Structures are given as structure tokens and as C-alpha cells.
Amino acid sequence: MRIDRIELFHVAMPLIYPWKTAYGEDVACHSVLCRLTSGSVHAWGESAPLTAPCYSPEWGGGIFQCAKEWLAPALLGREIPSGYALQEHLAVYKGNPFAKALLDTAWWNLQSRLTNTPLHRLLGATRGEVTVGADFGVMDSFDDLLTAIDGAVAARFPRVKLKFRPGWDIPMLTAVRKRFPDPVFHIDCNSGYRLDDLSLFQQIDEFRLAMIEQPLPHDDLLDHAQLQSKIRTPVCLDESVTHPRHVVQAIAQKSCQYVNVKPGRVGGLTNAVKIKNLCQQAGIPSWVGGMLESALGAGLCVSLAMLDNFTYPADIFPSSRFYHEDLCERPLELIRLADGTPGVKAEPTPEPHSGRLEKLCVERARLG
Ligand SMILES: [Mg+2]
Incomplete structure (x- = not known):
């Protein structure tokens, strides 16, 4: 064109x-x-x-x-x-x-x-629906968080992600696991920690989390490999992967066991598909992340999430989660999949x- x-x-x-x-x-x-x-x-x-x-x-x-x-x-x-x-x-x-x-x-x-050609087909997807997860930021109190998780569990979200930062850390996880012993949880540290915090991450092993997302600095691969070799919980990279080359290096160094893929962070859908393919060849599952986009950007993530190897539930949210009114004509809404979990279906990307x-x-x- x-x-x-x-x-x-x-x-x-x-x-x-x-x-x-x-x-x-x-x-x-x-x-x-x-x-x-x-x-x-x-x-x-x-x-x-x-x-x-x-x-x-x-x-x-x-x-x-x-x-x-x-x-x-x-x-x-x-x-x-x-x-x-x-x-x-x-x-x-x-x-x-x-x-x-x-x-x-x-x-x-x-x-x-x-x-x-529908975008998800153009990208190489063969499925048209996929399940999504729940995601909660830091809140004013543990009670607020536990109430929110109650809602997510009742709505049958297959996993819950919790933002994690100093002051909203081990006591928060203790309160969550005490109330919810069984559901799948993972934490996202948004590069808030250093390798010096190893003992904290060894403590986290006891909470049976699905993964720890981006524990260490945003531009690091080597310390993540060190950390992964000393803890049982899988490490997932988010901020550290901004180009397919970083995935090649992360795989070579064993820096992670999961990769979060956001079209924006990696330069677009071209690189997102490349990264997905690299992960797949290495036997590393990937999953789609979000950046609070409008329904337009979230719609791009929906199409991407239809590809195989995106096996862990995506961070894709309905417009009503963050916005009184979406920028787009058609807001993003979740559907109920045949297995009862919340999900999204492939649709033409909405316009502003x-x-x-x-x-x-x-x-x-x-x-x-
Ligand atoms: Mg993240």
C-alpha cells in the first residue's frame, strides 16, 4: 500500500x-x-x-x-x-x-x-475467542482489594493479577492467600525491586503464584536470570522486552519462563508476532498485556491474543473498567465463553x- x-x-x-x-x-x-x-x-x-x-x-x-x-x-x-x-x-x-x-x-x-481479511486472521490466528484475566492495582485498603477479588472469583476469571510494590507486598499477599487459598494469582512488580531483594522473592515462593512479572529493572535481563535460578516461582518479563532481540537474549540466559507481549511496548504487531514465534520455538508461553488503551488499542490486543502460544489469560479489560465513556464509538465488552469464564471475541477494531x-x-x- x-x-x-x-x-x-x-x-x-x-x-x-x-x-x-x-x-x-x-x-x-x-x-x-x-x-x-x-x-x-x-x-x-x-x-x-x-x-x-x-x-x-x-x-x-x-x-x-x-x-x-x-x-x-x-x-x-x-x-x-x-x-x-x-x-x-x-x-x-x-x-x-x-x-x-x-x-x-x-x-x-x-x-x-x-x-x-479480519485482523486476527491476517496475524495468523485460527481461533476467534479467548479467555481473559482480572487485574487489580494498589488500593486504599486490603478490604477494598479482597472485595474486588471476591467479585473476580464470582465472575469466574481464570486468574487474578495483583500489582505489588513496597508497602503493598507480603502482608497484602498473606491477606489474599488467607481468604483465597485456591485461585490462580500472580504479581506484577513493574520493575520496582533489585537483586538485593532476593530474600523477599524467596519468601514469595511460599504463596504458590503462577509467576512474578517484571521484578527487576526495566532494562535488565541478566539479574532476572540470576533471580530465576534462585527461586521456584516463574519469572515473567514485561518492561525488559521491547524488541525481538531481547527475547533471543532472555531465552539464551534463562531470564524468564513467561513473556508478556504488548503491541505498544515492542514496536507494534509485527514485532509482537515475531516475539510470540520466538517464545513458541523455545517452549515459553506468552500472554497479551494492556496499557489502559481505548477500545481501539484494546481491540488490537484482542486480535493479537487470538494467536496460539498466548496460553495464559490476557490483560484485556472492558472499557467500563477504566472509563465512564470510551473514546470509541463501540466500547470493548467481555463475553461469557462456553466454559463459563469471561473472554473476548475477535471483532473489527473499533474507531474513535x-x-x-x-x-x-x-x-x-x-x-x-
Ligand atoms: Mg506488567
Whole structure:
């Protein structure tokens, strides 16, 4: 396809309540949307690195500028036959995976439209429904958390993820396991700890967790390998994997037993599929993560999650979990699968509601 026009929209979407993790608190999700046009056909992409460079080195305002100044001009007017070709054109610009994902995800959605092929099929999926997990941030009290978990267990979510940070750690897990001895839990440390905290992680072995997600710094693979060799609970990498090359290195060093894949964090759907394939070849299960995207970005995650090897339930949330009103015309809603667990089904990626996009947009650009 020839890229004839690229429009960028930086939005701030107010959350129902602050999202508290080891890296901070967000009251709004800063995301960037891309409308890509080829001839008379257009499609949308989204990438949501949040407000500040605290989850990763990128942030909403930063990826908007990067896409506007560098990435979009590199693609405008060019014939881009594949996601790989798009990545090649952008490879001269180091890093910046969230910014690249903005254009990459829009390319895949546009290709889906131009070829009249559902996105999940285009990515290689053979299934059309998949189960999802529940995920709870740091709350004001253990009682609030236990009540929330009660709801998730009653709703038959197959696993529950708990954010974990100093001050919301072992006593929190003790309270959770005392009340819920059997359900599948895992914790997400969002790179809040160091190898010096080994004794804490050895204590965590007693809680029979499915995995510990990103315990150590966001750019580390080696210390994670050290940690994994000294604890029984599987380590899962999230922040540390921003490129397929990192998975190759993580596998070689035995840094993890699971990999969380977010299209934004790894540069888009092209790299997400590559990473999934690398994990699969190494016998490492992967699962899809979320970044509080609108239903557009979450819809991209839904299509990705349909691929095989995404065997651990995904972090995909209904729009109503974070937003009074989604940015998109059609909100993301969960369905009930045949086995009784909550899930999602593959659908065309939703588009932004023009009035809401106008209201939430903080800056925009148009090239071509
Ligand atoms: Mg994570």
C-alpha cells in the first residue's frame, strides 16, 4: 500500500479512578492515535505509553513528537508492502517502540481493510475467542482489594493479577492467600525491586503464584536470570522486552519462563508476532498485556491474543473498567465463553467517536 496521509491525535482520557502501580499514579491515560490513509481507504492505530516516562522511557507527548517529526515523514508517500518493510524504514531511528507501534498498528488495520481479511486472521490466528484475566492495582485498603477479588472469583476469571510494590507486598499477599487459598494469582512488580531483594522473592515462593512479572529493572535481563535460578516461582518479563532481540537474549540466559507481549511496548504487531514465534520455538508461553488503551488499542490486543502460544489469560479489560465513556464509538465488552469464564471475541477494531476525539485531543498533526 502507498501511504498518502498520516494524521496524529494525542489524547488525554480521564480514568474513573487513579491507576496505582510501582511506577506511579495515573489519573488520565495519555495515548496517541494514528489515522493512516491509502487512496480512499483509512484505518486507525493506537499506542498508549501513559503520561510520564515512568512505565518505560516513552510518554504520550513524546511519541506524538517522535511520530510527527521523524517516523511519519519516513513513511509518507512510500509504498509499504508489509509490516516488516515498515519496521525496516523506521529502523534507522533507535528505540522508541511505542512511537513505532502507532504507525505499525495502523498499517496492520489498514492492510486488514484493504484485503478484506479480519485482523486476527491476517496475524495468523485460527481461533476467534479467548479467555481473559482480572487485574487489580494498589488500593486504599486490603478490604477494598479482597472485595474486588471476591467479585473476580464470582465472575469466574481464570486468574487474578495483583500489582505489588513496597508497602503493598507480603502482608497484602498473606491477606489474599488467607481468604483465597485456591485461585490462580500472580504479581506484577513493574520493575520496582533489585537483586538485593532476593530474600523477599524467596519468601514469595511460599504463596504458590503462577509467576512474578517484571521484578527487576526495566532494562535488565541478566539479574532476572540470576533471580530465576534462585527461586521456584516463574519469572515473567514485561518492561525488559521491547524488541525481538531481547527475547533471543532472555531465552539464551534463562531470564524468564513467561513473556508478556504488548503491541505498544515492542514496536507494534509485527514485532509482537515475531516475539510470540520466538517464545513458541523455545517452549515459553506468552500472554497479551494492556496499557489502559481505548477500545481501539484494546481491540488490537484482542486480535493479537487470538494467536496460539498466548496460553495464559490476557490483560484485556472492558472499557467500563477504566472509563465512564470510551473514546470509541463501540466500547470493548467481555463475553461469557462456553466454559463459563469471561473472554473476548475477535471483532473489527473499533474507531474513535469523532466528538469524543475532538473533546479529549490535546494536540494533533496532519502530514500529506
Ligand atoms: Mg506488567
